[in-house]
Amino acid sequence: MSRSQLKGMGVSPGIAIGEPVVHETRPMATLRITVPTSRIDAEVERFRKAVADTVERIRENRERASQQMGQEFAAIFDAHQLIASDASLTGPIEETIRSEQVNAEWALDQVVAHLVARFEALTDVYLSDRKLDVLDVATQIMNALHGLDVRLLENLDRPVVLVADDLPASTVVHLPLDKVLGFALEMGGPTSHTTIIARSLGIPVIVGAHGACQAAQQSRILAFDAFEGKIIFDPDPAEVSEFQSRQREYQEQQGHLFHVRLLPTVTRDGHTIELLANIDLAAELEQAVQWNVDGIGLYRSEFLYMKTSPGLPSEEDHLAEYRALVSRMDGRPVTIRTFDLGGKKLAREVIGSPEANPVLGLRGIRLCLSKPDFFRTQLRAVLRLAAECESGRVKIMFPLISGIEEVRIARLLVRQLSEELRREGHRVPDHVPLGAMVEVPSCAVMAPELAKEVDFLSIGTNDLIQYALAVDRSNELVASYYQPTNPAILQLITRVIAAGEAEGIEISMCGEMAADPLIVPVLVGFGLKKLSMNPQSVPVIRNLIRQLSFRESVHMARQVARMVTARDVEEFLLERLAILLAKARIRV
Amino acid sequence: MKIERVQICNRLGLHARAAAKVVHAACEFQSEIFLGTDEEEVNAKSILGLLTLAATEGTPLSIRASGVDEEAAIKALVALFQNKFGEGG
Numbered sequence: 001m002s003r004s005q006l007k008g009m010g011v012s013p014g015i016a017i018g019e020p021v022v023h024e025t026r027p028m029a030t031l032r033i034t035v036p037t038s039r040i041d042a043e044v045e046r047f048r049k050a051v052a053d054t055v056e057r058i059r060e061n062r063e064r065a066s067q068q069m070g071q072e073f074a075a076i077f078d079a080h081q082l083i084a085s086d087a088s089l090t091g092p093i094e095e096t097i098r099s100e101q102v103n104a105e106w107a108l109d110q111v112v113a114h115l116v117a118r119f120e121a122l123t124d125v126y127l128s129d130r131k132l133d134v135l136d137v138a139t140q141i142m143n144a145l146h147g148l149d150v151r152l153l154e155n156l157d158r159p160v161v162l163v164a165d166d167l168p169a170s171t172v173v174h175l176p177l178d179k180v181l182g183f184a185l186e187m188g189g190p191t192s193h194t195t196i197i198a199r200s201l202g203i204p205v206i207v208g209a210h211g212a213c214q215a216a217q218q219s220r221i222l223a224f225d226a227f228e229g230k231i232i233f234d235p236d237p238a239e240v241s242e243f244q245s246r247q248r249e250y251q252e253q254q255g256h257l258f259h260v261r262l263l264p265t266v267t268r269d270g271h272t273i274e275l276l277a278n279i280d281l282a283a284e285l286e287q288a289v290q291w292n293v294d295g296i297g298l299y300r301s302e303f304l305y306m307k308t309s310p311g312l313p314s315e316e317d318h319l320a321e322y323r324a325l326v327s328r329m330d331g332r333p334v335t336i337r338t339f340d341l342g343g344k345k346l347a348r349e350v351i352g353s354p355e356a357n358p359v360l361g362l363r364g365i366r367l368c369l370s371k372p373d374f375f376r377t378q379l380r381a382v383l384r385l386a387a388e389c390e391s392g393r394v395k396i397m398f399p400l401i402s403g404i405e406e407v408r409i410a411r412l413l414v415r416q417l418s419e420e421l422r423r424e425g426h427r428v429p430d431h432v433p434l435g436a437m438v439e440v441p442s443c444a445v446m447a448p449e450l451a452k453e454v455d456f457l458s459i460g461t462n463d464l465i466q467y468a469l470a471v472d473r474s475n476e477l478v479a480s481y482y483q484p485t486n487p488a489i490l491q492l493i494t495r496v497i498a499a500g501e502a503e504g505i506e507i508s509m510c511g512e513m514a515a516d517p518l519i520v521p522v523l524v525g526f527g528l529k530k531l532s533m534n535p536q537s538v539p540v541i542r543n544l545i546r547q548l549s550f551r552e553s554v555h556m557a558r559q560v561a562r563m564v565t566a567r568d569v570e571e572f573l574l575e576r577l578a579i580l581l582a583k584a585r586i587r588v
Numbered sequence: 589m590k591i592e593r594v595q596i597c598n599r600l601g602l603h604a605r606a607a608a609k610v611v612h613a614a615c616e617f618q619s620e621i622f623l624g625t626d627e628e629e630v631n632a633k634s635i636l637g638l639l640t641l642a643a644t645e646g647t648p649l650s651i652r653a654s655g656v657d658e659e660a661a662i663k664a665l666v667a668l669f670q671n672k673f674g675e676g677g
Contacts (some may be wrong), residue, residue, distance in 0.1 A: 079608035082635040122642050130639045133604045133637055444590065 002218065003234040006209050010226030011190040013536075014204030015247040016161050016182025017223040017240065020216040020233075023153055023164040030142075033103040040101060044094050047104035050144035054084045057140065076133075083137045089115070105145055112138040121190070156180075161224070163216040167194045170412060177203065177283075182213045184224055184231055189474040190512070199534055204285075206231060210474075221222040223312055257539035261292045265542045271550035273524060275542055276335075276532035278510055285328050287535035291542075295333035297458065297532025298510040299325060300377065302339055312374060316380030326389055332477055333393050335458070335532075336382050337437065338375065340364045340399040359472070364400020364439070369409060379417050386429040394432065401443050407453050410434070437510075439463035444492035448501035454505065458532070460495055461511025465489055483566035484513045485573065490522075490560065497527050517544050518573045521580070524548060525557030589654040592662045594669040606673040607638040612620045613668050619655025621665070632665070 014038060035043045062077035080576035083089065089111065095105035112134065114311035119131035153162075156179040166187040183198055188207040198205045204226040212231060216222055219233040223243045232239055266272045276297030277288035288296065304313050304321055313321075326334050340363055368375040379396070386394040398410050411434055418428045433455035438444050441464065451457065465484055466473065473482040483489070493509075500507035513519050515533035520541055524533070533541065563569045596602060602610070606637040614621045614632040625647060630637030632651070645647060649669075653661040668674075 075605035075608055076610070079604035079635060082608050082611050083604075086634050086636045088631075088634045115640075118640050122640070129605060134639070233596070 004215055005233070006212055006215060006231040008184065008206035008209030008212070008224075008229045008231060008321060009190075010205070010229045011188075011195045011207050012183075012199040012205035013226055014182065014202065014252070015223075015225050015227075015243055015250060016184075016204050017235075017243050017247070018159055018161045018181040020163045020184075020214050020219055020222040021153070021156070021160040022216050023162060023167065024213050030105045030109040030195070031103075033105045035097070035101050035103055037101065043097050043104055047093060047097065047107070048090075050104065050141050051084055051090060054137070054140045055081055057144075058084060060135075068497045069251060070210050071089070077134060080137050080140075084141065089134075105142065108141060108145070110140060126261070149431070156160055158524040161222045163222065165213055169406055171185070182206075182224060182226070184209050184216070184222070186210050186212055199536060202389065202536060254539075257543060259268050260539055260543050260546070261290070263542070263546065265294075265545050267524070267548045267550040267553070269547060269550050271524070273545050274508075274530045275538050275545075276508065276510075276530060277535045277538065278532050279415060279535075282324070284429070284535055285325060289328060291535050291538040292523045293332070293535065293538055295335075296329060297335055297508055297530065299334060299336045300340075301336060305339060312377070315377045315381045315384075318378055319384055322381060322385045322390070322394075326385065326394065331390070331393070333395065335395040335397050335435070337397040338378055340367070359466070364437075365398045365402075365406045365410065366400065368398070369406065372413075375413070376417060376461060379414060380421060383414070383418055383428060383432065384426055386432045387427040389429075391429060391431055392433055394429075395435060395456065396432055397437055397456075399437045399460070400439050400463070401450075402440040404446065404450055404453060406435075407434075407436055407450065411453075421581055435506075438492075438496050439467065441468045441492060444468075444496050446455075447496045448502065451499040451503035451505050456508070457496055457500060459493060459509040459511065461489070461493075461513040464492065464511065465513075470490060483570075484516065484519060485569035486566040487564055487569065490526075490569070493523075493528075494526050494561070501527065506530060515541055517541065518570070518577055520544060521548055521553050521576065522557050522560050522573060524550065525553030525555070525560075527554075589652065590602050590658045591650055591652045592666050593603060593648060593650050594666055596643050596645055596649065596669070598645065598672045599618050599646070601644040602638055602641060604635075604639065607635050609673050610638055610665065612662070613664050616664065617653070617655070617657045617661035619653045619661045621654045621661055624642045624650045624652065 022489055058077050058081045064083065089448075092111045093107045094102070096102065096110055097104055100107070116131045119134065153175055156176050159179050159181050161182045162175075162185060163184045164186070167183065167185060173401050180203055182204040183194065183206070185194070185205065185207045186209055188194055188205075190207070195205055195207065204224070206229055207225050208222050209231055209535065215233050221234055221240075222231065223235045223240065224231040225243065226248065232243075264272065264450050265275050274294040276295045277284070277291075277293040278298040278300070279285055279288060279296050280300050280303050301318075304318065322334075322336065362370060382394065382396055396414070398407065401407055414432065414434060435456035435458060436443065436450060436454050437458050437460045438447065441461040443450060444459075444464065447457065461484065465471075465482060465486070468485065468489060469481055469486060471478050471481040473479050497507050507528065509523065509528055510532035514523070514531040515537035517540065520531070521544075524545065531541065560569055560572065563572065598606065610623070610632055611634070611668070622629045623632045623638065623641060624630070625641060625643060628641065629652070630641050632638065651662055651665050
């Protein structure tokens with residue numbers, strides 16, 4: 001028998017078996033260690049070295065930031081550098097090390113706790129938020145004292161199953177992902193960036209595995225099945241062979257799906273659907289090519305920012321990345337979404353102070369428009385790219401549009417930048433299709449009018465559902481209220497599709513719903529012709545669509561449109577899918 | 589010794605980036621420079637001191653400098669405050 005088991009939620013398919021490596025990002029309890037008198041000077045020296053390293057690292061970050069974003073952005077690093085070397089921080093810490101004969105970590109913890117308490121005593125919310133800067137710097141010094149475990153992960157030399165409490169995407173992009181057999185995380189969710197990255201690379205992920213870090217620390221082997229959300233610590237030989245045979249089965253099934261890659265995505269009665277890819281990383285592009293997608297429906301440019309974070313990518317960085325993208329897509333259309341760094345650390349640094357409610361804050365097009373310099377850099381690069389390609393092939397999509405004014409301002413900006421590029425002697429495109437992402441319910445409501453002002457619309461269902469139903473899916477207490485089949489959501493979607501038909505513009509969907517086998521049949525019935533999804537889902541959805549009848553789907557969509565609860569819709573769709581799968585023997 | 593009074597006139601008060609500018613400006617001078625509200629006074633060359641000063645928008649502050657270059661120091665700091673730390677907000 002295995003030593004222990006845990007349940008989690010599988011968010012990226014697959015099976016992983018291997019040696020666990022634990023990475024905890026939450027603050028570890030700091031231990032008080034008595035330092036002998038003879039070693040006190042060395043301990044103070046160790047602390048000074050950690051401070052010097054921290055100051056140096058902040059200085060490096062500042063350099064990059066100031067080159068790429070200007071002085072105003074770099075100022076936050078100035079502040080952090082000053083905090084790290086402030087005598088009223090380092091002085092008391094050294095004093096504590098000497099007078100109490102303790103380790104530097106303990107002294108740091110004590111002094112910082114004292115400082116933070118002083119900030120918390122300040123009543124003004126802006127003032128008490130200043131503790132965040134102090135804590136940020138303290139964490140950096142603590143990491144320097146610990147010799148920084150992130151670097152350890154970056155240098156993985158053997159295949160492992162990574163177990164973590166939480167893994168920020170900025171850490172994940174620096175990992176040698178070819179060495180990661182799977183992720184078992186205590187936090188995170190189906191739409192977290194880490195999940196998206198892993199899914200794009202075919203790495204299995206389980207989230208919500210509370211207690212995994214502790215259990216893994218004492219295990220030599222860990223096996224998990226992301227289909228069932230089951231994790232086994234130190235499995236016995238019988239369990240290992242069971243996992244291995246399931247792993248083989250999954251790989252074979254993937255092999256079968258590979259055969260459908262060159263078949264057209266068309267229903268039994270000849271209705272064609274375009275399958276596009278959502279792309280986050282270069283590695284995903286290869287998968288998109290492999291699964292023979294009809295184009296890129298959503299290129300999330302954020303990772304370019306994360307790669308160069310905390311500096312910002314230059315116009316040439318953007319252009320080089322986009323050029324690689326279009327050349328790999330070989331003539332197929334590519335839609336680039338302008339940056340949406342909502343709620344991220346970078347955004348926090350850009351805005352200068354944390355927002356109480358970042359999801360409703362400065363993100364998407366609002367962030368783009370509030371940082372015209374960043375936006376300008378990206379738009380110029382896309383325009384230059386578009387000029388190099390066949391007309392209309394490169395499209396620009398603006399995220400989080402909530403009103404028509406934003407589209408007008410963005411369009412004006414595009415026109416101004418085209419002029420500017422022309423004056424500088426660059427080639428500029430005659431026409432670049434501009435589109436809006438429908439994520440804010442107001443945008444779906446205004447779709448008939450909006451459709452007159454854009455060249456295409458793309459429905460981003462993840463945010464649309466979250467905003468329309470007022471639910472944060474990563475909050476376990478309300479996660480069950482996140483219902484893609486809620487009739488209100490379906491009505492918003494049909495409204496957008498109808499607006500597109502009336503104005504003769506393209507409508508696509510790029511949220512997770514577009515890759516949900518349960519919902520795809522009804523989306524096809526609603527008249528949606530373009531679905532954009534993570535490349536891994538493409539073969540499954542193509543296979544599914546090839547079993548559908550468009551006429552039956554339209555009929556089904558009419559029935560669904562009359563239902564008034566999410567549950568009714570879901571049960572109906574489940575029943576229909578079960579019939580379809582039984583007929584076609586598809587496994588999804 | 590020289591004292592001058594100023595007011596915080598940006599919305600976020602003396603936040604981290606503004607405080608960094610004050611420290612940089614103060615460190616240009618040999619004089620000892622202090623910033624105070626009615627209740628407390630902190631060293632203008634220590635960012636942590638400045639950050640713990642409960643100075644929100646509209647708070648009157650006194651700048652006190654003593655040393656060989658106290659005149660110039662006061663002048664530079666007053667200008668920085670009047671200029672809203674160069675951020676126009």
